[in-house]
Amino acid sequence: MKDREQIFRDAFERHADELFRHASLRLSDRDRALELTQECFLKAWQYALRGEEVREMRPFLFKTLRNLIIDEYRKAKSFSLDSMLEDDDGGVLEANLPRDDTNTLEKACDRFDGARAVSAIRRLPEPYREVLALRYVDDLPIREIAGLVEESENVVSVRLHRGLKKLRAMLESEQEQRA
Amino acid sequence: MNTMNSFFSQLKKETQKIRLAAPERERMRLALDAAMASSAPIKSPIQPVPSPYFFAPRSLVPALALILVAGVGTSYAAEGAVPGDALYAIKVGITEPAREALARSDEAKAALHARFAERRMAEAETLAERGALTAKTALALEENFSRHAAEVEEIVSAVEEENPVAAADISARFGSSLAAHGALIEALGGEGGEENRRESGKLARSIKERERAVAHAEREAVTVTAERGGSGEIAVQTFAKDGAALSASIVVRDADEAVLARIEANASTTLERAETRFSGIRGSLDKETSALVEARIFRIRELIGNFRDTRGKGSEKEKIQQALKDAATLDAFLEAQAKFRGRVLLPAPEIEMFGDEGESEDGNDGRGGGDITIPVPASLPL
Numbered sequence: 001m002k003d004r005e006q007i008f009r010d011a012f013e014r015h016a017d018e019l020f021r022h023a024s025l026r027l028s029d030r031d032r033a034l035e036l037t038q039e040c041f042l043k044a045w046q047y048a049l050r051g052e053e054v055r056e057m058r059p060f061l062f063k064t065l066r067n068l069i070i071d072e073y074r075k076a077k078s079f080s081l082d083s084m085l086e087d088d089d090g091g092v093l094e095a096n097l098p099r100d101d102t103n104t105l106e107k108a109c110d111r112f113d114g115a116r117a118v119s120a121i122r123r124l125p126e127p128y129r130e131v132l133a134l135r136y137v138d139d140l141p142i143r144e145i146a147g148l149v150e151e152s153e154n155v156v157s158v159r160l161h162r163g164l165k166k167l168r169a170m171l172e173s174e175q176e177q178r179a
Numbered sequence: 180m181n182t183m184n185s186f187f188s189q190l191k192k193e194t195q196k197i198r199l200a201a202p203e204r205e206r207m208r209l210a211l212d213a214a215m216a217s218s219a220p221i222k223s224p225i226q227p228v229p230s231p232y233f234f235a236p237r238s239l240v241p242a243l244a245l246i247l248v249a250g251v252g253t254s255y256a257a258e259g260a261v262p263g264d265a266l267y268a269i270k271v272g273i274t275e276p277a278r279e280a281l282a283r284s285d286e287a288k289a290a291l292h293a294r295f296a297e298r299r300m301a302e303a304e305t306l307a308e309r310g311a312l313t314a315k316t317a318l319a320l321e322e323n324f325s326r327h328a329a330e331v332e333e334i335v336s337a338v339e340e341e342n343p344v345a346a347a348d349i350s351a352r353f354g355s356s357l358a359a360h361g362a363l364i365e366a367l368g369g370e371g372g373e374e375n376r377r378e379s380g381k382l383a384r385s386i387k388e389r390e391r392a393v394a395h396a397e398r399e400a401v402t403v404t405a406e407r408g409g410s411g412e413i414a415v416q417t418f419a420k421d422g423a424a425l426s427a428s429i430v431v432r433d434a435d436e437a438v439l440a441r442i443e444a445n446a447s448t449t450l451e452r453a454e455t456r457f458s459g460i461r462g463s464l465d466k467e468t469s470a471l472v473e474a475r476i477f478r479i480r481e482l483i484g485n486f487r488d489t490r491g492k493g494s495e496k497e498k499i500q501q502a503l504k505d506a507a508t509l510d511a512f513l514e515a516q517a518k519f520r521g522r523v524l525l526p527a528p529e530i531e532m533f534g535d536e537g538e539s540e541d542g543n544d545g546r547g548g549g550d551i552t553i554p555v556p557a558s559l560p561l
Contacts, residue, residue: 008215012207016204016207017197020197020198021194021195021197021198024197025197034203034207037207038206038210038211042210042211045211045215046214114193114194114196115193117189117190118194121190136190137190137191137194171186
């Protein structure tokens, strides 16, 4: 059996940054993101100590972090079950968007500085923020995201799609306000 | 979806900048190291570091053994260091603060500080036994010890109001541990060079002072509780129908009862541990010493069994605290006996323990130096 402690050390060196990145996209507070990242590794270690088997480190760490973030939301009460179940009004917003992509929005987005992109993703409501961050920032395949959030791949795809629409709508209305 | 592609490439580029800063990463690494080194949750302030196997499921024992034997991190190796060792700075300067940072609840913090204070005492014991306790190391140890002990006291007084049971539990354990180690350092430092003797004596004295302070704070707390109980009862008499006042006085009484039960449980476990230790090293002890230890165990067990007996001096709490203190002292001496093989330490604690007991029988603050009193606690129901 390979040295468990060493596995954890390697996992820390390899994944600490991306877990922290994910946490800080999901939480507004950098310090809390730091704490949750640390907590994530400690929890995972304790889990392993109890003799539970960890098959794949990365999904396992993401899962642990996810649970911590959910707890955090509950504590903050900034996140209710209602908002999670809330059906999106993407259809309506979609109708408001111009048919083609050759509009002013594109030019605006080209000028998008990264900071605004980050701020936009942070303002996206859950659960869209979660799947979008996992997919486009953490580069997790849809299959893994599905395992993580305990939904079917289909649900994840739909959620991603709706999230994208929401994001577009958000950027668009922002653009209008600027104009 | 050009727009979105551009958006996501920007997002990706920007988020790559979100990283742990080097010190943040380092701090986390240390926290993880500390968690791995301790392997098991910290249970009580008195318990010596439990075997890491103790909390691990059987299936994991070989893996843990491997980790301990082969892949030991520096911080783990540093755990056994004493002042003067190369790794000591890591132990005191890095792994301990890292663990401090990890403790969340007040109780966990107090337990941790108590344990670090105990470590300083244990280090002093190791050095005193080697005859290597110099003025400089003694001072450093004492400073660190006082810092942790002060933290314990502070937390206890902060928790007092909210959770009197936990506060009393912590201070009873810590107090008993101080009594045990103070006596042990004195006994161990009795030999060796002049400096070693002097420094051990000084250290033992300041530990005892600390113990008196803890005991004193504890007594004040008892008084406060008693007053509160009293006023509660008055309230009950005056406003017999006032449910709130009634429940208040019941809560106070229950808290007292819970304190007694906790201390009793602690005393029993500590005594059991001492007995296990004793049966482990019995072969290496001479008959006389074994007999002394047996007598001591018997006496403590009696004290635990009869502490509720209202005859004799001292409150229930004082008696059971004395039992805990005696058990902890016996345990500490037996542990030292096993650790410093070849030195017979045991007759010394007899004297010291009875000295303590005699003093506490007088009741109040007369806990002077280590006067040797006759080893018969006259007021104890036998």
